Amino acid sequence: MRIGEVADKAGVSVRALRYYEEQDLLQARRSPGGQRHYPDTAVRRVRLIQQLYAAGLPSRVVRQVLPCVDSGEAPPGLLDQLVAERVRIDQRITDLLAVRDRLDDVIAITRDPDSDCCHVE
Amino acid sequence: MRIGEVADKAGVSVRALRYYEEQDLLQARRSPGGQRHYPDTAVRRVRLIQQLYAAGLPSRVVRQVLPCVDSGEAPPGLLDQLVAERVRIDQRITDLLAVRDRLDDVIAITRDPDSDCCHVE
DNA sequence: CTAAAAGCTGACGTTGGCGTTAGGTGCAAG
DNA sequence: CTTGCACCTAACGCCAACGTCAGCTTTTAG
Numbered sequence: 001m002r003i004g005e006v007a008d009k010a011g012v013s014v015r016a017l018r019y020y021e022e023q024d025l026l027q028a029r030r031s032p033g034g035q036r037h038y039p040d041t042a043v044r045r046v047r048l049i050q051q052l053y054a055a056g057l058p059s060r061v062v063r064q065v066l067p068c069v070d071s072g073e074a075p076p077g078l079l080d081q082l083v084a085e086r087v088r089i090d091q092r093i094t095d096l097l098a099v100r101d102r103l104d105d106v107i108a109i110t111r112d113p114d115s116d117c118c119h120v121e
Numbered sequence: 122m123r124i125g126e127v128a129d130k131a132g133v134s135v136r137a138l139r140y141y142e143e144q145d146l147l148q149a150r151r152s153p154g155g156q157r158h159y160p161d162t163a164v165r166r167v168r169l170i171q172q173l174y175a176a177g178l179p180s181r182v183v184r185q186v187l188p189c190v191d192s193g194e195a196p197p198g199l200l201d202q203l204v205a206e207r208v209r210i211d212q213r214i215t216d217l218l219a220v221r222d223r224l225d226d227v228i229a230i231t232r233d234p235d236s237d238c239c240h241v242e
Numbered sequence: 243c244t245a246a247a248a249g250c251t252g253a254c255g256t257t258g259g260c261g262t263t264a265g266g267t268g269c270a271a272g
Numbered sequence: 273c274t275t276g277c278a279c280c281t282a283a284c285g286c287c288a289a290c291g292t293c294a295g296c297t298t299t300t301a302g
Protein backbone atom coordinates (compact mmCIF):
# COMPACT_ATOMS: atom_id res chain seq x y z
CA MET A 1 0.00 0.00 0.00
CA ARG A 2 1.18 3.51 -0.70
CA ILE A 3 0.87 6.38 1.70
CA GLY A 4 -2.36 7.84 0.40
CA GLU A 5 -4.31 4.64 0.79
CA VAL A 6 -3.04 4.08 4.30
CA ALA A 7 -3.99 7.66 5.18
CA ASP A 8 -7.50 7.18 3.84
CA LYS A 9 -8.06 3.86 5.56
CA ALA A 10 -6.74 5.08 8.87
CA GLY A 11 -8.48 8.41 8.62
CA VAL A 12 -5.42 10.59 9.02
CA SER A 13 -3.49 12.89 6.72
CA VAL A 14 -0.56 11.92 4.57
CA ARG A 15 1.46 14.50 6.43
CA ALA A 16 0.70 12.75 9.71
CA LEU A 17 2.12 9.47 8.40
CA ARG A 18 5.33 11.11 7.28
CA TYR A 19 5.50 12.76 10.69
CA TYR A 20 5.12 9.39 12.41
CA GLU A 21 8.01 8.06 10.41
CA GLU A 22 10.08 11.07 11.37
CA GLN A 23 9.27 10.24 15.00
CA ASP A 24 10.21 6.58 14.55
CA LEU A 25 6.69 5.42 15.24
CA LEU A 26 6.02 3.88 11.86
CA GLN A 27 8.47 2.46 9.34
CA ALA A 28 8.02 1.91 5.64
CA ARG A 29 9.90 0.11 2.93
CA ARG A 30 10.78 2.20 -0.09
CA SER A 31 10.14 1.53 -3.75
CA PRO A 32 13.10 1.97 -6.14
CA GLY A 33 11.78 5.44 -6.83
CA GLY A 34 11.76 6.31 -3.18
CA GLN A 35 8.06 6.05 -2.45
CA ARG A 36 6.92 4.62 0.86
CA HIS A 37 5.31 1.21 0.87
CA TYR A 38 3.35 -0.06 3.85
CA PRO A 39 2.13 -3.50 4.88
CA ASP A 40 -1.58 -3.95 5.63
CA THR A 41 -0.89 -3.97 9.35
CA ALA A 42 0.11 -0.31 9.11
CA VAL A 43 -3.52 0.80 9.22
CA ARG A 44 -4.11 -0.79 12.59
CA ARG A 45 -0.79 0.54 13.77
CA VAL A 46 -1.74 4.08 12.85
CA ARG A 47 -5.07 3.76 14.62
CA LEU A 48 -3.24 2.61 17.72
CA ILE A 49 -0.89 5.56 17.55
CA GLN A 50 -3.83 7.90 17.25
CA GLN A 51 -5.46 6.25 20.22
CA LEU A 52 -2.38 6.63 22.36
CA TYR A 53 -2.00 10.25 21.33
CA ALA A 54 -5.64 10.86 22.13
CA ALA A 55 -5.00 9.49 25.58
CA GLY A 56 -2.39 12.16 26.03
CA LEU A 57 0.68 9.95 25.98
CA PRO A 58 3.72 11.91 24.84
CA SER A 59 5.34 10.58 21.67
CA ARG A 60 8.35 9.65 23.74
CA VAL A 61 6.26 7.14 25.64
CA VAL A 62 4.43 5.98 22.54
CA ARG A 63 7.80 5.22 20.98
CA GLN A 64 8.59 2.99 23.92
CA VAL A 65 5.25 1.29 24.14
CA LEU A 66 4.82 0.34 20.50
CA PRO A 67 7.63 -2.25 20.32
CA CYS A 68 6.24 -3.88 23.46
CA VAL A 69 2.80 -4.26 21.98
CA ASP A 70 4.50 -5.99 19.06
CA SER A 71 7.04 -8.17 20.74
CA GLY A 72 5.05 -9.00 23.83
CA GLU A 73 7.92 -8.08 26.07
CA ALA A 74 9.08 -4.92 27.75
CA PRO A 75 12.24 -3.73 29.43
CA PRO A 76 11.95 -3.72 33.23
CA GLY A 77 12.28 0.03 33.71
CA LEU A 78 9.28 0.68 31.51
CA LEU A 79 6.84 -0.93 33.90
CA ASP A 80 6.85 1.91 36.41
CA GLN A 81 6.36 4.41 33.67
CA LEU A 82 3.41 2.49 32.26
CA VAL A 83 1.79 2.20 35.67
CA ALA A 84 2.31 5.93 36.16
CA GLU A 85 0.63 6.60 32.84
CA ARG A 86 -2.23 4.37 33.88
CA VAL A 87 -2.73 6.43 37.00
CA ARG A 88 -2.69 9.61 34.95
CA ILE A 89 -5.27 8.22 32.58
CA ASP A 90 -7.49 7.22 35.47
CA GLN A 91 -7.22 10.73 36.81
CA ARG A 92 -8.20 12.19 33.47
CA ILE A 93 -11.19 9.90 33.26
CA THR A 94 -12.31 11.07 36.69
CA ASP A 95 -11.88 14.69 35.65
CA LEU A 96 -13.83 14.16 32.48
CA LEU A 97 -16.69 12.54 34.38
CA ALA A 98 -16.79 15.54 36.70
CA VAL A 99 -16.88 17.98 33.82
CA ARG A 100 -19.58 15.96 32.14
CA ASP A 101 -21.70 16.34 35.25
CA ARG A 102 -21.11 20.08 35.30
CA LEU A 103 -22.09 20.24 31.68
CA ASP A 104 -25.22 18.26 32.41
CA ASP A 105 -26.15 20.81 35.05
CA VAL A 106 -25.88 23.66 32.60
CA ILE A 107 -27.74 21.69 29.97
CA ALA A 108 -30.55 20.98 32.40
CA ILE A 109 -30.75 24.65 33.33
CA THR A 110 -30.83 25.67 29.70
CA ARG A 111 -33.61 23.22 28.96
CA ASP A 112 -35.70 24.07 31.98
CA PRO A 113 -34.67 27.40 33.51
CA ASP A 114 -37.08 27.02 36.47
CA SER A 115 -35.69 23.76 37.75
CA ASP A 116 -33.37 24.33 40.66
CA CYS A 117 -31.46 21.21 39.91
CA CYS A 118 -27.93 22.41 40.20
CA HIS A 119 -26.09 20.10 42.57
CA VAL A 120 -23.06 22.27 43.16
CA GLU A 121 -20.98 20.87 45.99
CA MET B 122 -7.12 38.85 47.51
CA ARG B 123 -4.21 39.72 45.30
CA ILE B 124 -3.07 37.65 42.39
CA GLY B 125 -0.36 35.65 44.15
CA GLU B 126 -2.67 34.34 46.81
CA VAL B 127 -5.30 33.31 44.29
CA ALA B 128 -2.63 31.55 42.25
CA ASP B 129 -1.40 29.63 45.28
CA LYS B 130 -4.86 28.61 46.45
CA ALA B 131 -5.97 27.54 43.02
CA GLY B 132 -2.71 25.81 42.23
CA VAL B 133 -1.93 27.71 39.05
CA SER B 134 0.67 30.27 38.07
CA VAL B 135 0.28 34.01 38.28
CA ARG B 136 0.86 34.12 34.56
CA ALA B 137 -2.11 31.83 34.00
CA LEU B 138 -4.42 34.19 35.89
CA ARG B 139 -3.33 37.15 33.83
CA TYR B 140 -3.82 35.04 30.74
CA TYR B 141 -7.37 34.18 31.82
CA GLU B 142 -8.12 37.86 32.19
CA GLU B 143 -6.73 38.48 28.73
CA GLN B 144 -9.10 35.79 27.47
CA ASP B 145 -12.06 37.34 29.28
CA LEU B 146 -12.49 34.31 31.48
CA LEU B 147 -11.77 36.00 34.80
CA GLN B 148 -12.20 39.63 35.76
CA ALA B 149 -10.57 41.56 38.56
CA ARG B 150 -11.05 44.92 40.17
CA ARG B 151 -7.97 47.10 40.30
CA SER B 152 -6.44 48.90 43.24
CA PRO B 153 -5.60 52.59 42.74
CA GLY B 154 -2.06 51.49 41.97
CA GLY B 155 -3.28 49.15 39.25
CA GLN B 156 -2.96 45.83 41.06
CA ARG B 157 -5.56 43.14 40.51
CA HIS B 158 -7.92 42.36 43.35
CA TYR B 159 -10.03 39.23 43.37
CA PRO B 160 -13.05 38.13 45.41
CA ASP B 161 -12.86 34.82 47.28
CA THR B 162 -15.01 33.16 44.65
CA ALA B 163 -12.19 33.56 42.15
CA VAL B 164 -10.42 30.48 43.47
CA ARG B 165 -13.35 28.22 42.66
CA ARG B 166 -13.72 29.95 39.35
CA VAL B 167 -10.13 29.26 38.42
CA ARG B 168 -10.48 25.62 39.37
CA LEU B 169 -13.54 25.39 37.14
CA ILE B 170 -11.67 26.95 34.24
CA GLN B 171 -8.86 24.45 34.70
CA GLN B 172 -11.34 21.62 34.77
CA LEU B 173 -12.98 22.74 31.56
CA TYR B 174 -9.63 23.15 29.87
CA ALA B 175 -8.61 19.71 31.04
CA ALA B 176 -11.73 18.36 29.39
CA GLY B 177 -10.51 19.78 26.13
CA LEU B 178 -13.06 22.55 25.78
CA PRO B 179 -11.69 25.35 23.64
CA SER B 180 -11.45 28.70 25.42
CA ARG B 181 -14.09 30.02 23.06
CA VAL B 182 -16.61 27.60 24.52
CA VAL B 183 -15.39 28.14 28.08
CA ARG B 184 -16.03 31.84 27.57
CA GLN B 185 -19.62 31.05 26.68
CA VAL B 186 -20.24 28.50 29.38
CA LEU B 187 -18.94 30.46 32.37
CA PRO B 188 -21.66 33.14 32.40
CA CYS B 189 -24.30 30.41 32.23
CA VAL B 190 -22.91 28.63 35.25
CA ASP B 191 -23.18 31.96 37.06
CA SER B 192 -26.50 33.27 35.89
CA GLY B 193 -28.31 29.96 35.67
CA GLU B 194 -29.54 30.76 32.21
CA ALA B 195 -28.20 30.20 28.76
CA PRO B 196 -28.97 31.52 25.31
CA PRO B 197 -30.92 28.97 23.23
CA GLY B 198 -28.23 28.48 20.58
CA LEU B 199 -25.74 27.35 23.16
CA LEU B 200 -27.67 24.22 24.03
CA ASP B 201 -26.74 22.35 20.87
CA GLN B 202 -23.12 23.24 21.32
CA LEU B 203 -23.12 22.01 24.89
CA VAL B 204 -24.75 18.74 23.93
CA ALA B 205 -22.16 18.37 21.19
CA GLU B 206 -19.39 18.91 23.72
CA ARG B 207 -20.97 16.33 25.97
CA VAL B 208 -20.88 13.80 23.17
CA ARG B 209 -17.24 14.62 22.52
CA ILE B 210 -16.41 14.16 26.17
CA ASP B 211 -18.18 10.82 26.25
CA GLN B 212 -16.15 9.78 23.24
CA ARG B 213 -12.94 10.78 24.93
CA ILE B 214 -13.88 8.82 28.03
CA THR B 215 -14.52 5.78 25.87
CA ASP B 216 -11.17 6.24 24.14
CA LEU B 217 -9.37 6.59 27.43
CA LEU B 218 -10.95 3.42 28.77
CA ALA B 219 -9.83 1.56 25.67
CA VAL B 220 -6.28 2.82 25.98
CA ARG B 221 -6.26 1.94 29.64
CA ASP B 222 -7.13 -1.63 28.71
CA ARG B 223 -4.35 -1.71 26.13
CA LEU B 224 -1.97 -0.39 28.73
CA ASP B 225 -3.11 -3.05 31.14
CA ASP B 226 -2.32 -5.69 28.54
CA VAL B 227 1.21 -4.45 28.15
CA ILE B 228 1.62 -4.12 31.90
CA ALA B 229 0.45 -7.68 32.39
CA ILE B 230 2.88 -8.91 29.75
CA THR B 231 5.72 -7.00 31.32
CA ARG B 232 4.95 -8.43 34.72
CA ASP B 233 4.51 -12.00 33.53
CA PRO B 234 6.02 -12.52 30.08
CA ASP B 235 4.72 -16.09 29.82
CA SER B 236 1.08 -15.30 30.29
CA ASP B 237 -0.72 -15.24 27.00
CA CYS B 238 -3.31 -12.91 28.36
CA CYS B 239 -3.53 -10.35 25.64
CA HIS B 240 -7.16 -9.89 24.70
CA VAL B 241 -6.61 -8.09 21.41
CA GLU B 242 -9.85 -7.84 19.48
C1' DC C 243 4.05 8.70 -24.97
C1' DT C 244 2.13 12.01 -22.26
C1' DA C 245 -0.50 14.24 -18.93
C1' DA C 246 -2.29 14.07 -14.53
C1' DA C 247 -2.28 12.23 -10.06
C1' DA C 248 0.29 10.94 -6.27
C1' DG C 249 4.76 11.07 -3.89
C1' DC C 250 9.06 13.15 -2.38
C1' DT C 251 12.04 16.48 0.52
C1' DG C 252 12.75 20.57 2.82
C1' DA C 253 11.21 24.31 5.40
C1' DC C 254 8.25 27.63 7.38
C1' DG C 255 3.42 28.51 9.61
C1' DT C 256 -0.16 27.58 13.19
C1' DT C 257 -2.55 27.04 17.63
C1' DG C 258 -3.05 26.98 22.77
C1' DG C 259 -1.68 27.76 27.19
C1' DC C 260 1.12 29.35 29.29
C1' DG C 261 6.93 30.17 30.73
C1' DT C 262 10.20 33.56 30.84
C1' DT C 263 12.81 37.59 30.66
C1' DA C 264 13.18 42.82 30.88
C1' DG C 265 12.40 46.96 32.87
C1' DG C 266 9.65 49.53 35.77
C1' DT C 267 5.91 50.33 39.97
C1' DG C 268 3.00 49.57 44.57
C1' DC C 269 3.07 48.90 49.22
C1' DA C 270 3.94 47.25 54.01
C1' DA C 271 7.77 46.77 57.45
C1' DG C 272 11.61 48.25 60.00
C1' DC D 273 12.97 56.57 54.04
C1' DT D 274 14.37 52.73 51.99
C1' DT D 275 14.46 48.04 51.33
C1' DG D 276 12.52 44.33 49.26
C1' DC D 277 8.91 41.49 47.78
C1' DA D 278 4.83 41.33 45.09
C1' DC D 279 2.99 43.29 41.20
C1' DC D 280 2.61 45.56 36.55
C1' DT D 281 2.93 45.57 31.07
C1' DA D 282 4.99 44.19 26.85
C1' DA D 283 6.90 41.01 24.20
C1' DC D 284 9.32 37.04 22.76
C1' DG D 285 9.88 31.77 23.50
C1' DC D 286 8.15 27.09 23.48
C1' DC D 287 6.26 22.54 22.29
C1' DA D 288 3.52 19.13 19.89
C1' DA D 289 1.26 17.53 15.95
C1' DC D 290 0.67 18.41 12.23
C1' DG D 291 -0.94 22.17 7.86
C1' DT D 292 0.78 24.21 4.01
C1' DC D 293 3.53 25.88 0.41
C1' DA D 294 7.34 25.26 -3.21
C1' DG D 295 9.65 22.79 -6.52
C1' DC D 296 10.78 18.43 -8.21
C1' DT D 297 10.23 13.08 -9.35
C1' DT D 298 7.66 8.71 -9.78
C1' DT D 299 3.76 6.16 -11.15
C1' DT D 300 -0.36 5.28 -13.43
C1' DA D 301 -4.22 5.90 -16.82
C1' DG D 302 -5.56 6.62 -21.43
